[in-house]
Amino acid sequence: MNDLHALLIGAGIGGLTAALALQKAGFRASVYEQAPELGEIGAGVTITPNACHALNYLLGEELVEHICHVPASGAIKHYATGATLIDTERGDGPKRRYGAHYCQVHRADLHEALVAAVSTNDPQALHIGKRFSALEESTTDVTAKFTDGHSATGDVLVGCDGINSAVREALWGADEPRFTGYVAWRGLTPTAALDPAYLIPDSAAFAGRGRTFTRYKVRQGDLYNFVAFTRRDEWTAEGWSERAQISEILSEFEDFAPEVQAILRATPPEQCFKWGLFDRSPLDRWTRGRATLLGDAGHPMTPFLAQGAAMAIEDGMILARAVAAAGDWPEALERYEAARRERGTFVMLESHVNAKRIYNRDPDHLSRNSHKSAEALGLYDYNPLTAPV
Ligand SMILES: Cc1cc2nc3c(=O)[nH]c(=O)nc-3n(C[C@H](O)[C@H](O)[C@H](O)COP(=O)(O)OP(=O)(O)OC[C@H]3O[C@@H](n4cnc5c(N)ncnc54)[C@H](O)[C@@H]3O)c2cc1C
Numbered sequence: 001m002n003d004l005h006a007l008l009i010g011a012g013i014g015g016l017t018a019a020l021a022l023q024k025a026g027f028r029a030s031v032y033e034q035a036p037e038l039g040e041i042g043a044g045v046t047i048t049p050n051a052c053h054a055l056n057y058l059l060g061e062e063l064v065e066h067i068c069h070v071p072a073s074g075a076i077k078h079y080a081t082g083a084t085l086i087d088t089e090r091g092d093g094p095k096r097r098y099g100a101h102y103c104q105v106h107r108a109d110l111h112e113a114l115v116a117a118v119s120t121n122d123p124q125a126l127h128i129g130k131r132f133s134a135l136e137e138s139t140t141d142v143t144a145k146f147t148d149g150h151s152a153t154g155d156v157l158v159g160c161d162g163i164n165s166a167v168r169e170a171l172w173g174a175d176e177p178r179f180t181g182y183v184a185w186r187g188l189t190p191t192a193a194l195d196p197a198y199l200i201p202d203s204a205a206f207a208g209r210g211r212t213f214t215r216y217k218v219r220q221g222d223l224y225n226f227v228a229f230t231r232r233d234e235w236t237a238e239g240w241s242e243r244a245q246i247s248e249i250l251s252e253f254e255d256f257a258p259e260v261q262a263i264l265r266a267t268p269p270e271q272c273f274k275w276g277l278f279d280r281s282p283l284d285r286w287t288r289g290r291a292t293l294l295g296d297a298g299h300p301m302t303p304f305l306a307q308g309a310a311m312a313i314e315d316g317m318i319l320a321r322a323v324a325a326a327g328d329w330p331e332a333l334e335r336y337e338a339a340r341r342e343r344g345t346f347v348m349l350e351s352h353v354n355a356k357r358i359y360n361r362d363p364d365h366l367s368r369n370s371h372k373s374a375e376a377l378g379l380y381d382y383n384p385l386t387a388p389v
Contacts (some may be wrong), residue, residue, distance in 0.1 A: 003075030014295025015160030016114035021320030034131035040107035044225030049098035051310035054317040065240035068103035073201035082257035110198030177278040193266040234274030244274035292327035299344035317384035
């Protein structure tokens with residue numbers, strides 16, 4: 001097992017976390033990314049304590065605290081009046097309770113930190129422009145084939161290739177992702193362009209009927225990330241994301257509080273994007289032979305618990321611990337799936353339930369009891385450094 005070589009397909013947050021965790025446990029990991037360049041989209045991501053444990057271990061707490069912003073305070077506000085409906089304790093509270101921060105980060109900053117750490121450990125680990133197309137397994141190894149005609153051979157293969165996973169299709173056949181009926185807008189706004197009076201508390205979610213708007217700081221507070229959700233009957237754009245017009249989102253949210261309007265008006269047009277949100281049914285198995293799934297490839301989820309990246313990070317950490325604990329590769333993949341599939345599937349399904357909870361509620365009567373967060377579901381209690389594998 002000491003010389004196990006893992007082929008990881010996809011260099012998103014999941015694939016890179018898995019690579020780094022495997023390297024730290026003493027194993028060889030090679031990552032194959034379809035894109036011609038490594039990078040992440042221009043948007044923020046919330047890292048909850050359950051995932052922050054793994055990042056602290058893998059990247060070091062100092063770096064995590066440098067790239068991530070810990071919101072001093074948070075609130076759920078009334079969409080129109082901006083009045084605080086629920087205070088959400090932030091700052092050092094989550095760290096005191098769970099041992100790791102609740103924080104937010106620009107995806108590109110997290111991605112860059114993971115890429116740097118993986119490449120420092122092994123300059124040959126990352127391969128770009130490699131689009132996985134098929135796998136072949138023998139009694140001694142597994143081979144990934146890429147559309148450019150190249151191939152790579154290792155002991156196990158992990159599909160970290162996102163919701164549209166080609167590895168998932170190779171293992172379990174094709175199934176079309178479904179449009180969930182929700183659309184997300186994301187944008188980044190320079191904090192300097194905003195009236196500080198509009199930015200209290202540090203992070204806030206505005207709850208409307210059928211619509212929400214969340215804003216939080218990234219990049220040492222220099223930028224505000226916003227993510228806004230509405231419902232749609234269908235998604236007609238060709239891709240799953242497209243550049244959005246500020247005027248379109250302004251008209252969608254025209255009855256929201258003045259601070260929401262101010263953020264939207266201050267957003268540079270090239271910094272606003274729109275996503276159709278898609279999902280798939282849970283799988284009964286992830287692992288087949290020498291190959292398995294990780295992150296959105298195994299459990300694509302809507303963002304209504306802000307846990308997709310967190311689950312991918314947890315998966316990566318647990319995969320490495322399962323490999324380290326096992327006597328051979330079948331045992332490693334079995335232990336990994338046994339530790340992760342139930343939790344990944346639970347969070348995936350609960351994200352749907354939460355969407356219904358959020359979008360059917362009456363903001364005028366919102367209370368702590370009607371609000372079910374990832375924390376209230378107990379998701380922050382999990383620590384991938386110590387959870388059983
Ligand atoms: C609006 C929105 C807000 C969100 N907010 C949060 C949040 O606050 N917190 C949170 O935890 N999660 C959040 N998520 C979810 C999170 O973004 C995803 O769950 C997470 O990025 C999944 O990571 P991944 O590495 O599994 O997949 P991806 O990030 O999709 O990475 C997959 C990688 O595989 C590559 N790839 C694809 N196909 C191939 C192939 N055939 N060959 C080689 N490479 C391939 C891709 O190019 C990509 O680099 C949000 C999602 C959305 C849509």
